[in-house]
Amino acid sequence: MPVLTYREAVRNxxxxxxxADENVVFFGEDVAAAGGVFKTTPGLQxxxxxxxxxxTPISEEAFIGAALGAAITGLRPVAELMFADFIxxxxxxxxNQIAKxxxxxxxxxxxxxxxxxxxxxxxxxxxxxxxxxxxxxxxTPGLKIVLPGTPVDAYGLLRGAIRENxxxxxxxxxxxxxxxxEVPDDTGVLELGKAKVVxxxxxxxxxxxxxxxxxxxxxxxxxxxxxxEVEVIDLRTLAPLDTATVLESIKKxxxxxxxxxxxxxxxxxxDLASLAADEGIYYLDAPVKRVNMGRAMFAYSEPLETLAIxxxxxxxxxxxxxxxxx
Amino acid sequence: xxxxxxxxPTVSVTPLDVDTRMTALRKMLEIRLTEEKIQxxxxxxxxxxxxxxxxxxxxxxxxxxxxxxxxxxVTCTYRGHGHALALGMSVxxxxxEMMGKTSGCCKGKGGSMHMTDASIGLLGxxxxxxxxxxxxxxxxxxxxxxxxxxxxxxxxxxxxTNIGAFHESLNLASVWKLPVIFxxxxxxxxxxxxxxxxxxxxxxxxxxxSYNIPGVTVDGQDVETVHAExxxxxxxxxxxxxxxxLEMKTYRYLGHSRTDTGPYRPPGELDAWKERDPILLLxxxxxxxxxxxxxEFGELRDAxxxxxxxxxxxxxQEPYPTEADLLTDIFYEx
Ligand SMILES: Cc1ncc(C[n+]2csc(CCOP(=O)(O)OP(=O)(O)O)c2C)c(N)n1
Ligand SMILES: [Mg+2]
Numbered sequence: 001m002p003v004l005t006y007r008e009a010v011r012n013x014x015x016x017x018x019x020a021d022e023n024v025v026f027f028g029e030d031v032a033a034a035g036g037v038f039k040t041t042p043g044l045q046x047x048x049x050x051x052x053x054x055x056t057p058i059s060e061e062a063f064i065g066a067a068l069g070a071a072i073t074g075l076r077p078v079a080e081l082m083f084a085d086f087i088x089x090x091x092x093x094x095x096n097q098i099a100k101x102x103x104x105x106x107x108x109x110x111x112x113x114x115x116x117x118x119x120x121x122x123x124x125x126x127x128x129x130x131x132x133x134x135x136x137x138x139x140t141p142g143l144k145i146v147l148p149g150t151p152v153d154a155y156g157l158l159r160g161a162i163r164e165n166x167x168x169x170x171x172x173x174x175x176x177x178x179x180x181x182e183v184p185d186d187t188g189v190l191e192l193g194k195a196k197v198v199x200x201x202x203x204x205x206x207x208x209x210x211x212x213x214x215x216x217x218x219x220x221x222x223x224x225x226x227x228x229e230v231e232v233i234d235l236r237t238l239a240p241l242d243t244a245t246v247l248e249s250i251k252k253x254x255x256x257x258x259x260x261x262x263x264x265x266x267x268x269x270x271d272l273a274s275l276a277a278d279e280g281i282y283y284l285d286a287p288v289k290r291v292n293m294g295r296a297m298f299a300y301s302e303p304l305e306t307l308a309i310x311x312x313x314x315x316x317x318x319x320x321x322x323x324x325x326x
Numbered sequence: 327x328x329x330x331x332x333x334x335p336t337v338s339v340t341p342l343d344v345d346t347r348m349t350a351l352r353k354m355l356e357i358r359l360t361e362e363k364i365q366x367x368x369x370x371x372x373x374x375x376x377x378x379x380x381x382x383x384x385x386x387x388x389x390x391x392x393x394x395x396x397x398x399x400v401t402c403t404y405r406g407h408g409h410a411l412a413l414g415m416s417v418x419x420x421x422x423e424m425m426g427k428t429s430g431c432c433k434g435k436g437g438s439m440h441m442t443d444a445s446i447g448l449l450g451x452x453x454x455x456x457x458x459x460x461x462x463x464x465x466x467x468x469x470x471x472x473x474x475x476x477x478x479x480x481x482x483x484x485x486x487t488n489i490g491a492f493h494e495s496l497n498l499a500s501v502w503k504l505p506v507i508f509x510x511x512x513x514x515x516x517x518x519x520x521x522x523x524x525x526x527x528x529x530x531x532x533x534x535x536s537y538n539i540p541g542v543t544v545d546g547q548d549v550e551t552v553h554a555e556x557x558x559x560x561x562x563x564x565x566x567x568x569x570x571x572l573e574m575k576t577y578r579y580l581g582h583s584r585t586d587t588g589p590y591r592p593p594g595e596l597d598a599w600k601e602r603d604p605i606l607l608l609x610x611x612x613x614x615x616x617x618x619x620x621x622e623f624g625e626l627r628d629a630x631x632x633x634x635x636x637x638x639x640x641x642x643q644e645p646y647p648t649e650a651d652l653l654t655d656i657f658y659e660x
Binding site for chain 1: 401434457468472497502660
């Protein structure tokens with residue numbers, strides 16, 4: 001079974017979709033000749049030519065808007081927004097245009113476009129190059145939002161996103177680009193909107209995405225030694241959210257811990273707590289616990305960044321506390 | 327006294343044939359009378375929200391549309407009724423949309439600022455200043471990659487030339503040599519601010535130079551000049567020679583939006599522009615060339631008026647959307 005890095009998985013997904021459909025075009029800043037600042041797209045321009053794989057000027061608003069114009073006229077564009085921190089620069093096109101184009105026209109257009117962007121901290125890029133972007137976007141109906149956390153998901157979900165006939169924002173985690181994992185040859189296209197139980201357990205449900213899932217898995221390993229069996233769910237897609245998988249799990253465990261690499265307020269972690277209150281309250285044996293960044297920012301200094309982002313230790317402590325709450 | 331500088335044509339402007347002139351005249355009357363009716367309906371609270379009328383500017387949309395081909399695409403602004411009608415949207419679909427009815431061009435989900443009809447190439451009217459320019463660049467990318475021979479046109483105001491999306495779009499379209507035509511309708515005001523308060527140049531066409539795009543200032547009141555200048559730009563674009571920026575000097579007679587009475591206008595300015603009314607200019611030429619007389623013009627006007635009145639009566643009877651429509655058209659299912 002082939003083992004790929006998350007970075008290679010992204011590249012292969014894009015290449016496979018470009019081979020499958022000549023309407024797929026790809027552009028962004030330094031993605032073509034240079035292969036991307038994270039080296040996620042080397043060789044694509046050589047294979048598919050300089051018309052289908054293009055470098056853009058540093059004009060996020062223009063090239064994201066151009067992706068929309070191309071999508072509604074018959075292409076299937078994939079645009080790369082280098083760092084997710086630059087999403088706000090193109091926010092008008094994403095929130096007011098892309099998300100609403102089909103709706104405002106009364107359903108006249110299909111908007112088959114994908115925006116890829118690298119998010120997340122832990123690698124010392126400082127406050128304006130580390131943020132997670134999903135919560136800025138989740139408040140907007142009309143967008144699908146995908147957060148792959150493993151090579152196999154980076155591959156299959158990106159292919160799924162490109163095939164999707166609606167706008168999808170794929171937020172890759174820059175701290176995971178070197179992560180290796182098995183990507184079976186028959187992975188193909190993965191369906192969006194499906195969470196995955198990545199570790200089964202009976203005592204506590206832990207829900208997260210990307211880096212936080214990897215840390216939750218480490219925590220689960222430690223806690224297993226003390227007899228606490230943790231079920232870990234990787235959400236993989238945040239919009240649409242797979243609430244059924246989460247509810248099914250808390251029905252079994254009665255305990256929910258939500259781990260986010262994001263500030264506490266106005267986030268999907270809050271939405272899951274609300275889901276548990278609205279639809280899962282009779283399953284719960286303990287209060288929902290949230291582990292996140294509070295009001296801290298992604299910091300440059302290593303000790304500060306380490307404190308800001310939920311660590312394995314913080315996650316472990318939160319799960320243990322939840323497990324023992326009577 | 328207010329003196330209007332009339333830009334000289336940069337290409338030879340030959341009279342359009344009589345049929346084309348007649349079509350343009352009818353179209354401009356349809357736009358004018360539809361908008362007069364819309365204004366009346368707004369003031370009578372028959373239509374909600376706000377509206378931005380293009381009365382006085384009809385020569386630009388009509389002249390441009392007269393030089394387009396099937397397959398060409400257009401994005402425009404909230405001041406977009408003229409563009410939509412010029413491209414061929416029916417008055418019925420427009421009035422029904424303004425009234426929020428399901429038979430409106432966007433099923434009532436767009437409204438006055440979002441007239442859209444993909445079947446006539448109108449990819450959307452935008453309520454965010456400048457946002458329609460990048461979208462037009464994308465439509466031009468499709469045309470260029472698929473070699474369709476189509477061109478992409480985007481309309482925007484004078485004040486929109488101060489927003490980043492304008493500059494980014496000209497730059498991107500130029501480096502990618504895309505078949506897009508940037509049509510600025512310079513009506514001298516952005517909302518209530520005259521151009522010289524916000525913009526340090528008089529002729530906005532100079533802004534094209536730093537993007538290595540031809541920039542032309544055009545008399546937007548003369549529909550034949552608009553047609554001729556646009557046609558040259560369209561031919562360049564179709565030949566793969568890239569974008570053109572056309573600044574159309576024009577004027578809006580009514581306020582920026584529904585409630586604006588235009589107190590910022592210097593005395594005499596409105597009257598001076600009305601002497602260069604696009605409908606009047608074409609009518610005078612046609613009468614001079616023996617193609618029209620006052621009686622026939624009156625008949626054309628009456629016919630347009632009846633047509634609009636019928637559309638309004640029809641739209642009033644059309645149904646509103648219901649709860650079943652609340653969550654539809656957000657995602658394409660399938
Ligand atoms: C990004 C943005 N900023 C401000 C507004 C509010 N606004 C709507 S129209 C307008 C003036 C635009 O003037 P111009 O571009 O000259 O077009 P005109 O209305 O004269 O046709 C303003 C400020 C808006 N809709 N979008
Ligand atoms: Mg203006």
